[in-house]
Amino acid sequence: MPPRGVKKGSKRARQYEHIKDSLEEQGRSEDTAEEIAARTVNKERARHGEARSSSRLSREDISSGRRGGLRANRPGGPRGRTRDQLYEEAKRKNVRGRSKMTKAELARAVGRG
Numbered sequence: 001m002p003p004r005g006v007k008k009g010s011k012r013a014r015q016y017e018h019i020k021d022s023l024e025e026q027g028r029s030e031d032t033a034e035e036i037a038a039r040t041v042n043k044e045r046a047r048h049g050e051a052r053s054s055s056r057l058s059r060e061d062i063s064s065g066r067r068g069g070l071r072a073n074r075p076g077g078p079r080g081r082t083r084d085q086l087y088e089e090a091k092r093k094n095v096r097g098r099s100k101m102t103k104a105e106l107a108r109a110v111g112r113g
Contacts, residue, residue: 002016002017002038002041003016003038003041003042005045005052006045012041012044012045012050015040015041015044016037016038016040017037019036019037019041020033020034020036020037021033023036023037042058043058043063044063046058046059047059047063080107081107082103083102083103083106086103086106086107087099087101087106090109090110095109095110
């Protein structure tokens, strides 16, 4: 069931179902898929002025589709986790010398775990 304010059969309702189905095919639980799909649709509605109210971040932040595309498997583009995410994981694993490591070095260190 699409988020409140989205009419059945509309473009946003179809978008919601498509996202939800795709996430379920990827192995996500139905609850998780519904939440991600609703958040994505609500953000797109805010960005296109279709929602009654929206936060500044929802209107001005990078679009959901673009954000997903930036992390896709493309040569030359950013891949996987960010350096900050790798650094935080290294911190949790108590990796020594992590503050001076590059992204690649952090990935290797975290992978070794």
